[in-house]
Amino acid sequence: MYKILVINPGATSTKLSLFEDEKEVISESIEHSVSEIENCKTIMDQLPFRKKCVEDFLKRYNISINELDAIAARGGILPPMKSGTYQVNEDMVNYLKTKTRVEHASNLAAVIAFEISKNSSKGLPVFITDPISVDEFIPEARISGIPQLERHSLFHALNMKIVARFAAKELNKEYEKCNFVIAHLGGGISVGAQRKGLMIDVNNATDEGPFSSQRTGELPMGDLAKWIFKNMHSYSKNDVKSTFVGKGGLFAYLKTASLKDALKLAEKDEYAKLIVEAMAYQVSKEIGGMAAILGGDLDAIILTGGMAHSDYFVELIKRRIDKLGVVMVYPGAYEMEGLALGALRALEQLEDTKIWEGENIL
Incomplete structure (x- = not known):
């Protein structure tokens, strides 16, 4: 022992x-x-x-x-x-x-x-x-759209990798031979394509992918540039950063970073319901994109992180993606x-x- x-x-x-x-x-x-x-x-x-x-x-x-x-x-x-x-x-x-x-x-x-x-x-x-x-990107995943900016691998590696091992064991398969799409649903959201043990692409949980409880995720670049130039004299660098990471996502729309509180609001408020469903929609879309990267060759789609404790939120995602493959849920973090x-x-x-x-x- x-x-x-x-x-x-x-x-x-x-x-x-x-x-x-x-x-x-x-x-x-x-x-x-x-x-x-x-x-x-x-x-x-x-x-x-x-x-x-x-x-x-x-x-x-x-x-x-x-x-x-x-x-x-x-x-x-x-x-x-x-x-x-x-x-x-x-x-x-x-x-x-x-x-x-x-x-x-x-x-x-x-x-x-x-x-x-x-x-x-x-x-x-x-x-x-x-x-x-952890960086296991394939070369295509690093290309952003302009040569001055390269995409970087920054994600919830520890939790996503361990739940992939749990899933492989549950499926009675070798971890290094499995293909998974893994979505960590927490304060930040990481959705990645893992091929034979390597995370070949994943959204940067700070500034890419779906919006989360406090982060904006990807934004329309043209409108973002206009907003920054319009507010450059009234916002400090830290103000701008906190708008995107800290005060974005659910918090920006509903003034709460708690999915539990947002779901309570959604029971009576159509706008709150729309925002929660939009977050699930964006997660589903990101999962679909990662499934395409793997050519549809999936052993499972894995949902994990704190928001995976919500059966309602998980179902919002599953109803859009369950035709892509088996969906396995490991709520919380296993760091x-x-x-x-x-x-x-x-x-x-x-x-x-x-x-x-x-x-x-x-």
Whole structure:
């Protein structure tokens, strides 16, 4: 039996779990105060109190560092890389500390894990699995329409990859031989085409694809350009950004980012009903496009993420796409399982563990 500590920092919390093989035996989500967060100028300034949370967790449950077989950490904002499980080394830690392009709480995970692993007397491996920067695009997927702008692969890789593994197991098929269209329906929406284990195309969940609870998704470019020029003197750069990511989508139309609240409004308000149905419509359209990329050769269409908890919303999508293939639903997020199972596959040598080789690894 392998014991695996899982570390997953979020914006205002740190999720910690202990797995024994595939079973999660201890789980906590530790909330951080606003003052703790705001007193830190950078993400790495949070390292001391985030690390202490992990150390306190181990003490609280009488877990010795020497009884652990691995630490599984959330992958940070790294350069584009293939999916899979990577062993964390000094070079990766230094990149996350000093070179990463985006300040994000996930950058802390591997750094914390690597520092804690040094307290082990037996050499404790640290792994990351399927970070957000996973890039497996085919060449055609990178072309945007003008040579100055290239499409980039940024999506909910960890959750989408693990539910694809769940689906393959449920279908009694090999993961690497399956073709899936996977839709992660959360605060951002990612819809991707996965061919034989590789995500060959996916919408960027920040500025492409369907609108979501707080993001606009794709917008009509001509009208967008006019809007920006019209408002360029009254909006700051951050104002413009938050209009598209943070205050867009459901929130822009209905003043709520909660699908649950939007559905309550839709029971009495035709406009709210239209907006909810339009979001499902856009998700369905994106799924259809990804199915076409796979030539219609699908093992299943997978719906996951927080909004997949809503049977009503799922049905709005299924009624448009169920003729394309089997629809499988995995509501919520499975990040902790994804990290733990990635480390477990590495420990059991069920897949080759990748080694971080710097910034140009594709």
